[in-house]
Amino acid sequence: MTHQLIKAHLNLHAVLQNLEDLVEHDPQTAALAEDWRISVQFTVKKGPRAFISFADGACQVGPGKCRRPSVILYFKSPEHLNRMMDGTANPIPLKGMTRLPFLAKEFPRATDRLEHFLKPTDELLADPDYLALNTRFSLSTAVFAVRELCLLDEVGQLNAAHIPKGTVLFKVLPDGPAMHLVFQRGDIEVVKGEAKQPSAVMLFKNQQVANDLLNGKGDAFTAIAAEDVMIRGRIPMIEAINPILDRIPLYLS
Amino acid sequence: MKTYTYPQSQTLFKRAAAVIPCGIPGHMSPAANVPVSDYPFFAAHADGAKFWDVDGNEFIDYMCAYGPMILGYNNPVVNKAALNQLEQSDCVMGASPRMVELAEFLVDLVPAADWAFFAKNGGDVTNYSVMIARAATGRKKITMIAGGYHGVAPWMQAPGHAGLIEEDYRNIIRLKWNDFAGFERAVAEHPGQIAGFIATPYHVPAFYDSELPEKGYWQKVEALCRKEGIVLIIDDIRHGFRLDMGGSNEYFGFKPDLICFCKALANGFTISALVGSDALKNDAARVFYTGSYWYQAMPMAAALACLSELKRIDGPKLMLDAGERLLNGLTESARSHGYDLKVSGLPSLPYLRITNDESLMLHQDWCGECTKRGAFFTSHHNWFLSTAHTDDDIAKTIEIADDAFAAIKAKYGDRYSTR
The missing domain is CATH 3.40.640.10 (Type I PLP-dependent aspartate aminotransferase-like (Major domain))
Structure with missing residues (x-):
């Protein structure tokens, strides 16, 4: 598995995934997408597929094929997709020529907004609303990326092989966001929200603590000892995930 | 039974975290002990099978500094x-x-x-x-x-x-x-x-x-x-x-x-x-x-x-025998509270686990409750016996464990029932 291919998986399945939460939690994007009714299929030659669908003021992002997409965007290679995500290339539209104005003008307003929330500065993070959304997106990106890296990255695969069946919950206290990873034999599922009977939990004391750790501003051992982060249960599951989390910046810097 | 608090440990940890990566790095990191708030971070002095933390709390030590202590501290x-x-x-x-x-x-x-x-x-x-x-x-x-x-x-x-x-x-x-x-x-x-x-x-x-x-x-x-x-x-x-x-x-x-x-x-x-x-x-x-x-x-x-x-x-025999007495007492106490305390390994370095909860969270709570009553138990690692663990230490440990079982029973009720 090449670096570009893994990066393409992360871009489609971890980064773009945030559009769902962006529409749900950012009032500006919610207003923007309120009347959107369109589905966009991303197809990468020798690479991953994913779709984004807007309807009824909500967004859905998923892997694989979308049924009757309004637009199909084709990429010649994983690298082509990654360059598009970096803003240095354009996709090849295969279907939905009449919707190109939407893709050229409307859709980028949402992706620009997402980029705004994914590229924090200390000044931006001083705003509690920004901090909350950046934390949500950072957590979501990390958890979705763990799934991809467990399946595709060599080190991720080696670590994932030692993760037993069970559920690992990540939650920012007191009210979320929360996400969990369900490990089953040969498959890993990412679920947004609480888990009923997690095998292991990693709880962040508050938004600030979660944000600092997810943005690499602190070390987990100190945070745990200081009770800023609480871990319980089958801790080897969390221990095995940690090195995988460390791999994310190798692909998404 | 009185339970401990650790204000001096926590104050010292803040100083440590400012100048040492992880505060306390490696296997002595408090991060391994769950829940962290139940455990002391810094030891002040030790003697026999016991150590005292910087807050003056006394512990019967079943980790023996992760194994080096075998004849008792300060032998x-x-x-x-x-x-x-x-x-x-x-x-x-x-x-x-x-x-x-x-x-x-x-x-x-x-x-x-x-x-x-x-x-x-x-x-x-x-x-x-x-x-x-x-x-x-x-x-x-x-x-x-x-x-x-x-x-x-x-x-x-x-x-x-x-x-x-x-x-x-x-x-x-x-x-x-x-x-x-x-x-x-x-x-x-x-x-x-x-x-x-x-x-x-x-x-x-x-x-x-x-x-x-x-x-x-x-x-x-x-x-x-x-x-x-x-x-x-x-x-x-x-x-x-x-x-x-x-x-x-x-x-x-x-x-x-x-x-x-x-x-x-x-x-x-x-x-x-x-x-x-x-x-x-x-x-x-x-x-x-x-x-x-x-x-x-x-x-x-x-x-x-x-x-x-x-x-x-004949140190090994002393430790195997002392471990046997300790483990018999602990498993019996567990049973009396409706818990199954599984022992694996050999009695001089046993690993214990309450099987009622597969996630280990119940077991982690029990070990923490024991520790803050004076029996230093970890939930993630095998324990260590020493030749300095006396019958009185073991009797007191079983008494502590019994009180800790009652504490987790009060906390969780019948959520974790006996199999």
């Missing part, structure tokens, strides 16, 4: 030997006669040993053993047990950990414990490439039940190693002198080529040892391996005193 016999040696010489220009005496003592004590070599930490000698195996065989690959721990050198750590590179683990083959067929397959898949097989005498993975060797496992491993010219290395750092004074391999009836000792060797003084067979003595000599403090005489004098004392009092 007068060992301390006297160490201090006498310190007055004469410690780290000076020239090796000490104590080094020769200690090597002779080990060669006499350990049936598999024809020579001995001294360093400081367990990882020093596990790493040395692997280098010797490679020097002796001219091969690259090392087989170890998945979930086994042999120190922190890059080859010993799991792939992906910070600071490792791919090449660090390219030649490490991880096998399942007790899976002799897996070892046979590895040998067949890598003919003439495996230098060594390293494992603990029985499997002691953190967070999981300990596993004893199946009948005949070690004998088959030994036979295959002999047939294929693979160096058989026992990491006896954790188990050493808690099962058998001649090395834990004696307890299980097999003969390794190299044995690594540390922890209990000198009751907490800083020394480790590699002992080996005559066939590997020249290869050991060819590997250049040393350290600034490896010739310190004081820990060698302490080791001589510690081993002599353990031998005199």
Whole structure:
């Protein structure tokens, strides 16, 4: 598995995934997408597929094929997709020529907004609303990326092989966001929200603590000892995930 | 029963975190103890089987500093030997006669040993053993047990950990414990490439039940190693002198080529040892391996005193018997509260787990409740008994455990029912 291919998986399945939460939690994007009714299929030659669908003021992002997409965007290679995500290339539209104005003008307003929330500065993070959304997106990106890296990255695969069946919950206290990873034999599922009977939990004391750790501003051992982060249960599951989390910046810097 | 609080520990930790990565790094990190708030971080003084933290709380210690304490903290016999040696010489220009005496003592004590070599930490000698195996065989690959721990050198750590590179683990083959067929397959898949097989005498993975060797496992491993010219290395750092004074391999009836000792060797003084067979003595000599403090005489004098004392009092039997009494009391107390406390491993270094909750959260809570009542229990690691644990200590521990079971019962009610 090449670096570009893994990066393409992360871009489609971890980064773009945030559009769902962006529409749900950012009032500006919610207003923007309120009347959107369109589905966009991303197809990468020798690479991953994913779709984004807007309807009824909500967004859905998923892997694989979308049924009757309004637009199909084709990429010649994983690298082509990654360059598009970096803003240095354009996709090849295969279907939905009449919707190109939407893709050229409307859709980028949402992706620009997402980029705004994914590229924090200390000044931006001083705003509690920004901090909350950046934390949500950072957590979501990390958890979705763990799934991809467990399946595709060599080190991720080696670590994932030692993760037993069970559920690992990540939650920012007191009210979320929360996400969990369900490990089953040969498959890993990412679920947004609480888990009923997690095998292991990693709880962040508050938004600030979660944000600092997810943005690499602190070390987990100190945070745990200081009770800023609480871990319980089958801790080897969390221990095995940690090195995988460390791999994310190798692909998404 | 009164429970402890740890304000001084927490204050000191804030100072530590400002100037030390992780505050308290490595295996002493508070992060391993769950819930963290139930545990002390800093010890002030210790005596016998007890230590006192910086808040003045007293603990009966079932971790024994993760194993080094075996005769009790502040043991007068060992301390006297160490201090006498310190007055004469410690780290000076020239090796000490104590080094020769200690090597002779080990060669006499350990049936598999024809020579001995001294360093400081367990990882020093596990790493040395692997280098010797490679020097002796001219091969690259090392087989170890998945979930086994042999120190922190890059080859010993799991792939992906910070600071490792791919090449660090390219030649490490991880096998399942007790899976002799897996070892046979590895040998067949890598003919003439495996230098060594390293494992603990029985499997002691953190967070999981300990596993004893199946009948005949070690004998088959030994036979295959002999047939294929693979160096058989026992990491006896954790188990050493808690099962058998001649090395834990004696307890299980097999003969390794190299044995690594540390922890209990000198009751907490800083020394480790590699002992080996005559066939590997020249290869050991060819590997250049040393350290600034490896010739310190004081820990060698302490080791001589510690081993002599353990031998005199039959330390392993005392610890196995004391462990048995402790575990019987704890499991009975658990049962009376409707819990199943599973014991695995051997009584001098047992691993315990409440089975009512597979996630370990209930067990973690119970260990924390015991600790803040004065019995220092960890939930992730095997415990250690010492010869200093008295019947009174054990009786008090069972009383504490009983109160802690009542506390978790009150907290969780019937959520975790008896099976």
